[in-house]
Amino acid sequence: MAFEPPQRLVRALGETAPAGDDWLEKLPETAQQAVSVRELAVERVQVPGGRSSLVVLVRLPDGTPAVLKLAPPRARPEAERAALAHWDGRGTVRLLESSGPASPSGTGGVLLLERLHPDVSVRSLPEAKSMLEAAGTLRRLWVEPPAGHAFETVAERTGRQAEVMRAGADAETLPLVDAALAVREQLLAAPPEPRLLHGTFRQSKVLAGERSPWLAVGPDPVVGECAFDLARLVRDRVEDLIASPSGPATTRRRVKRLAESLDVDQERLRGWTLFRAVESGVRARRVGRGQHAELLLEFAGWL
Numbered sequence: 001m002a003f004e005p006p007q008r009l010v011r012a013l014g015e016t017a018p019a020g021d022d023w024l025e026k027l028p029e030t031a032q033q034a035v036s037v038r039e040l041a042v043e044r045v046q047v048p049g050g051r052s053s054l055v056v057l058v059r060l061p062d063g064t065p066a067v068l069k070l071a072p073p074r075a076r077p078e079a080e081r082a083a084l085a086h087w088d089g090r091g092t093v094r095l096l097e098s099s100g101p102a103s104p105s106g107t108g109g110v111l112l113l114e115r116l117h118p119d120v121s122v123r124s125l126p127e128a129k130s131m132l133e134a135a136g137t138l139r140r141l142w143v144e145p146p147a148g149h150a151f152e153t154v155a156e157r158t159g160r161q162a163e164v165m166r167a168g169a170d171a172e173t174l175p176l177v178d179a180a181l182a183v184r185e186q187l188l189a190a191p192p193e194p195r196l197l198h199g200t201f202r203q204s205k206v207l208a209g210e211r212s213p214w215l216a217v218g219p220d221p222v223v224g225e226c227a228f229d230l231a232r233l234v235r236d237r238v239e240d241l242i243a244s245p246s247g248p249a250t251t252r253r254r255v256k257r258l259a260e261s262l263d264v265d266q267e268r269l270r271g272w273t274l275f276r277a278v279e280s281g282v283r284a285r286r287v288g289r290g291q292h293a294e295l296l297l298e299f300a301g302w303l
Contacts, residue, residue, distance in 0.1 A: 003031035003045060005054050012051035013072065015287040023072040027054060031070055034110045040068060046118050050218065053077075057115065065115035066096055076220060077109040079151060083196060083221035089114070091140030092216045093207075113217075114209075122206040122214055127237065131254070134203050134233060135261055137214050142195040145223045151196065154224025155188050161279045168282050176300050180278035183271040187225075192265075197222050197229040203236045227264045231272035234258060235299055242295050248302040255303075274303040 005027055013024055031054060035042055039061045046055040046067075053071035060066050071077040084095040094114040122130045122137075145151060162181055169177040198205070199220035209215040222228070234254055241247040255273065259266040281296030 003028040003054065003056065006045065006047045006049040008048040008051060009054060015289075016074065018074070021072070027070065030110075031056060031068070034068060034070065038068075038112065040066070053218075055118070057118065060096075067093075067113040067115050067118070069111040069113060071109045071111075073109060075109070076152075077111060079221050080219055081111055082146075082149075083151070083219050084111075084113075086146050086196065087141060087143070089211075089215075090143075091137055091212075092219070093209075116210075116215055116217065117208040120208040121204050122208075123203040123237075127240075130203055131233070131236070131258070132261075133214050134201075134206050134236075135230075135258060137206050137216050138198065138201055138229060138233065139262055141198050141201075141216060141219075142226050142229070145194065145196040149196075149223065151221050151223045153194070154191075154197075154222055154228050157199075157222050158184055158188075158275065158279075164286075165279055165282050168286050173278075173282060173285070173297065176278045176297060177282065180275045180300070184275050187227075187268060187271050187275075192225045192227075192268075194223050195226055197224060197226070199229065200232065201229055202232050225268065225272075226262065227259075227268040228272045228276075230258055230262060230264055230269055231276045234269070234273045235277055235296070238295055238299050242298055247299075251299065251302050270303055274300055277303070 005024060010024060017024070034040075035056070035058065040058040043057040043059065046057060049055050052075040053069050056068040056070075058066050058068050069077075071080075081095065081099070084092055085098060088094070093116055096112040096114060122133050124130075125133060162184060165177050165181065198216060199222040200218065201216065205218050206214050206216055234251070235241070241251060244250060255270050256266055258264070259269045277296050277300035281293045281300060284290075284296060285293035
């Protein structure tokens with residue numbers, strides 16, 4: 001079958017592709033090779049799919065349903081593999097192979113995963129219930145990182161982001177960028193005990209499963225404090241928050257409730273929520289997604 005990447009993936013990777021990157025061009029061949037070397041039966045490419053990887057629904061040689069995921073190096077697929085191996089299915093999708101089979105031209109960035117229900121995320125639940133289930137799933141992931149791990153730390157990741165934020169700030173965004181950078185410095189001065197974090201957790205990253213009602217997928221793992229991981233969840237359904245007259249009050253209540261339910265310091269959660277919203281907003285503006293950038297920066301202003 002033809003492994004054409006969904007347009008959502010093409011657009012998203014096109015925004016961040018470094019000069020000379022040919023991963024998308026080679027993707028159909030890479031996918032075919034990954035399927036062949038594992039002797040998989042292909043059902044279909046998941047559409048619209050994600051923004052950083054190609055997801056293919058497949059069956060193992062014994063008929064077991066599975067997912068083949070292919071991601072470019074800049075999406076850090078080997079870090080995802082290491083994190084999933086460490087979690088070993090506790091709160092997350094299960095990794096079905098510890099490393100990809102060897103092949104003449106290589107199949108780096110290929111993950112074979114347990115099949116969940118790809119079209120049923122926790123977002124399908126009413127807002128209050130979805131937030132509760134998502135938070136409960138996230139709690140299960142916060143474990144000690146493996147000894148001698150090579151995962152990026154929150155300080156390292158946000159340090160890279162801070163440099164880009166400074167360079168991309170203009171007169172309109174500068175006050176929010178300054179506030180976000182200042183709060184980052186404060187938060188990193190005395191961080192709580194580090195844990196292995198999902199890194200990009202939100203409601204759409206929690207899918208229905210068979211062995212557990214809800215399981216997390218698609219981590220971009222990082223090691224640091226739990227409030228950093230929870231911060232992205234605070235702004236879930238940001239379009240609805242912005243459209244509501246009570247958006248600012250709802251956001252403040254959400255910060256309070258999530259912090260209390262997961263035993264996270266409320267002010268630290270507010271601070272990381274501010275930093276991550278501004279970082280995402282500045283990045284969205286930089287790649288031409290102006291409408292999304294405005295939503296995020298308005299949300300950040302409430303914090």
